[in-house]
Amino acid sequence: MASLLNAINVKRKMLFEFEGAPYVCLDSDISTPTARGGQTLVRLKMRNLLNNAVFDKTFKAEDRFPEPDVVFVPASYLYSDADGSHFLDQESFETHTLTEAMLGDALDWLIEGTMLQIRKYNGNPIGLQLPQFVELDVKYTEPAVKGDSSSGSVTKDATLETGRVVRVPLFIKEGEKIKLTTETGEFAGRV
Structure with missing residues (x-):
């Protein structure tokens, strides 16, 4: 069983699963109540890794999220064509094709041979992790x-x-x- 992560422990760039989809935390803001008996709330600015939608949502500090089955696989950029952008998995030597929606503006930083990481969720490529x-x-x-x-x-x-x-x-x-x-x-x- 995957471990659970409390909302209050979610920090910037951490991955978590919410409503069956993987998310990355873009920003976290904790507000503690001034009155006795009030609940500590955590406002997360989060990006859905499947569709790149960004939104804010407030959770109770004790809300728990499972860790997503997201792995990062080293890859190199090969080329782009009408089918999408093609990447060579450096571990299995498979070629993965990612759509424009999965890439966002990543192609602005990629030339042939650029080393990066492909983000896979439940074994399927969903996006890229660019080098810093x-x-x-x-x-x-x-x-x-x-x-x-x-x-x-x-x-x-x-x-x-x-x-x-x-x-x-x-x-x-x-x-x-x-x-x-x-x-x-x-x-x-x-x-």
Whole structure:
């Protein structure tokens, strides 16, 4: 039997099962009552891992959730076509195809050969766990002009090899490889 998790112990990025579906906690807020006899409540901002719906729900502190049968399998990105995006499972060497709905904006960070993890629920692929950082080439960016920083703007737009547009410091040039965080899309440094 899977272990149960109390609502008060659910923290950011933890997985739990609610109403027969796997969820990930995006944020947790505990409110303790000021009056005697009041119940401690836990407000969870949570994402359904099957359909990516995000919503807030309030639970009693003692509400319990089973741990979902979610496993993370190492994989590499192969390619995308009309059928979906294809990934090679690094353990079984099977090819898994994920739909656009399962991926969200993940393709903005993926180039051929990118290592990541496929999220499987009850043995079936349901989504991806991207690496924390990715390294991508800058395909296009305006050259920095002397005096640009005087306007207070110290960043500019850069188009990456995947087509995603991000904000980068003025000193970044076309053709450079940069490191970005996949969670926020922020510039994390040069490579």
